[in-house]
Amino acid sequence: MFTIGCHLSASDGFLAMAKTALAVGGNTFQYFSRNPRGSRARPLDTEDIDKYVSFAAENGIKTVLCHAPYTMNACSSDPGLRDLAKQMMAEDFSRLSYIPGAMYNFHPGSHTGQGTEKGIEEIADLLNNVLTEDIKTPVLLETMAGKGSEVGGRFEEIAEIIKKTELSEKLGVCLDTCHINDGGYDIVSDLDGVLYEFDRIIGLDKLYAVHLNDSMNPVGAHKDRHQKIGEGTLGIDTVKKVINHKKLRDLPFFLETPNELDGYAKEIAILKTLRNEE
Ligand code: FE
Numbered sequence: 001m002f003t004i005g006c007h008l009s010a011s012d013g014f015l016a017m018a019k020t021a022l023a024v025g026g027n028t029f030q031y032f033s034r035n036p037r038g039s040r041a042r043p044l045d046t047e048d049i050d051k052y053v054s055f056a057a058e059n060g061i062k063t064v065l066c067h068a069p070y071t072m073n074a075c076s077s078d079p080g081l082r083d084l085a086k087q088m089m090a091e092d093f094s095r096l097s098y099i100p101g102a103m104y105n106f107h108p109g110s111h112t113g114q115g116t117e118k119g120i121e122e123i124a125d126l127l128n129n130v131l132t133e134d135i136k137t138p139v140l141l142e143t144m145a146g147k148g149s150e151v152g153g154r155f156e157e158i159a160e161i162i163k164k165t166e167l168s169e170k171l172g173v174c175l176d177t178c179h180i181n182d183g184g185y186d187i188v189s190d191l192d193g194v195l196y197e198f199d200r201i202i203g204l205d206k207l208y209a210v211h212l213n214d215s216m217n218p219v220g221a222h223k224d225r226h227q228k229i230g231e232g233t234l235g236i237d238t239v240k241k242v243i244n245h246k247k248l249r250d251l252p253f254f255l256e257t258p259n260e261l262d263g264y265a266k267e268i269a270i271l272k273t274l275r276n277e278e
């Protein structure tokens, strides 16, 4: 089954997001756990969640992806910000326990001058603090473009974080096609080779989701500027290969392209025509 959706605004609640996901032709969606700029989460609306749970079950929404705010930084040189990241993550996990099939995605962080090794240690430290046996929600590390002091631009860095995390069975990876292109992984000319590298270094069994974005920049640019599907340096042929690849096709795909809802609907319709159903 083709699991496809896009990033949606969480402001009207879960039931509204599920309805919008279907309206744009999808069967999943991504949303921010809280406002990307602020740190406060909106109060849990249990009535909305109850309605959402039955609506999702009736309409074939089996998984959703909750994205941590961009500002959350598990490896800031500022201990106060690291502590805030820990609090946010713990709170997000407890809220996600009410959402069946949810996964949690976060940017590993930016080491803000401390160096990649230190950054990796702090991210693993934080995970070792907040991950507990009872957490059922898979926690995904997103592959990054390697912009500035970002950690997670190399598969090796993601693998190190997983290795240093005690409850590593709770962790997975979300592969962002724009980010890995910008990070230097050439999926345009060698998708098989990049996936081979991913498997060798991290293991494809850890790959749980794909952020499907085109990129405004050439491979290795370390920029992180998303482009609409087929309008960037990846192009429609690469996108077609990604959504049909035997190692990727059963994963959920999430669009984070620069679009309003009508643009997302168009992209999802195009992707469905590009998908080879077996
Ligand atoms: Fe992201």
Ligand code: FE
Pocket: 142, 176, 211, 256
């Ligand atoms: Fe992404």
Ligand code: ZN
Pocket: 176, 178, 179, 224, 225, 226
């Ligand atoms: Zn991005």
